[in-house]
Amino acid sequence: MPPRRFASAAAIVRVGEGLLACDLPRAEWTHEAHLAACLYLLTERPDIAIDTEIGGLIRRYNESLGGINDDHQGYHDTITRVFVAGVREYLAQAAEADLLARVNGLLATPMGQRDWPLRFYSRDRLFCVAARREFLAPDLAPLP
Structure with a gap:
């Protein structure tokens, strides 16, 4: 499936600020929105320390919509940190x-592709409970 591009910078700001304010509708929290929010926070919100705050921001957002962050759903630390590294590389x-x-x-x-982390991780390692809870180093290739 090709990526859904954004039509305006205002739409990107809305995603980034909606994550922070916990008022972005769940239907708008897509893969593309995750990446847009990450890039927005890295480039437009220097007041936010992404490496220490991103997990808490996403967990809080998930919970604000009634979501659960546990061993099987919600926030996934390794995937998030791999995409943060990818956004920085880009x-x-x-x-x-x-x-x-x-x-x-x-x-x-x-x-920006959904399967990008699988260039560095086997499915078993990436989708294990430990990888969801905390960052695990890749087992196939080093991250950039």
Whole structure:
């Protein structure tokens, strides 16, 4: 399935700020929204320390919608941290200047694809309970 691109920078801001305010509708919390929020927070919200705060932000958002963060659903630490690394890798090479172009550019790269973590992890390792609870190092290839 091709990525759903964003139509405006305002839509990206809405996703990022909606995550923070816990008022983004669940239906809008897509794979693309996860990546857009990550890029937005990394580039537009320097007041947020992504490496220490991202887990709490997503857990809180999930819970605000009645979701559960446990061993089988909700927040997944390893997947989140792999995509944060991917967004940073993309930003290090991105030539796009504005937020909309950066996010849509990311979605068109390998780092923006849903299966990107499987370049570094076996399915068994990536989807185990321990990987959901905390970051596990990859077992197939090092992260960039």
